[in-house]
Amino acid sequence: MLVPQLAGRRPAAVRRELADPALARELLLYMWEKAAEGLPPAEHVPSRGLRLTWHEVAGRAVALLHLPAPQASTEAHFGALVYEPEEEDYPDEDEADDEDQEDDNDEAADDAPAVGLGAPGPADAAAADAPRPRYFLLEATLGRSSDEAGTPTAVGEWRGEHYRQLGRGPAAGRPDTAANFLKALAQVLGPLPGAGVPYMRIAR
Known part of the structure; x- marks a missing residue:
């Protein structure tokens, strides 16, 4: 939940940091370590494999988070922040956003390191x-995969405090899992209105 909390509170700042490889690495490590706070040491998972790549999916910029291998069902193989073109907005965002609700993730966002996520400056205010x-998210699930060479997954989405599962995802543990997850996102997102962008087009 920390990723959407941070990206939702200061979307422009987070996007700028994720576009810089060094700052993106620092931010990802911060979020990974912050998410593990309060867990017993035996449950801490090393950050090996944690990285970010940028893609174009159905006309949108997508920051794909490559996460350490999940240790249990509902943990994620990948996360994806999907940015609409700047002139576009998101429907139902006000409904999903509760400004009055404060939790540990909100406090974590306020305490984020000085990589563009500290006290907002004039640019962030603007x-x-x-x-x-x-x-x-591409989450690990229980059950049998439709592909014998991989493990079963589900695609889910967080909107504010609201989560919804979107159905079965591509088999995990395969060289093409990331690409197939992006294809699944293209189907969910659909084409941009009037943009003439084929919704299955994925450019790395």
Whole structure:
């Protein structure tokens, strides 16, 4: 939940940091370590494999988070922040956003390191109304995969405090899992209105 909390509170700042490889690495490590706070040491998972790549999916910029291998069902193989073109906005965002609700993740966002996520400056204040990205996950699930060479998954989305599962995802543990997850996102997102962008087009 920390990723969508941070990206939702300061969307423009987070996007700028994720576009810089060094700052993106620092931010990802911060979020990974912050998410593990309060867990017994035996449950801490090393950050090996944690990285970020950028893609274009159905006309949108997508920051794909490559996560350490999940240790249990509902943990994620990948996360994806999907940014609409700047002139676009997100429907139902006000309904999903509860400004009065404070939790540990909100406090974590306020305490984030000085990589563009500390006290907001003039640029961040001017970008306060920037569209918020959508956040998708490719989660490990129980059961049998339709592909014998991989493990079963599900695609889910967080909108504010609201989660919804979107159905079965591509088999995990395969060289093409990331690409197939992006294809699944393209189907969910659909084409941009009037943009003439084929919704299955994925450019790395």
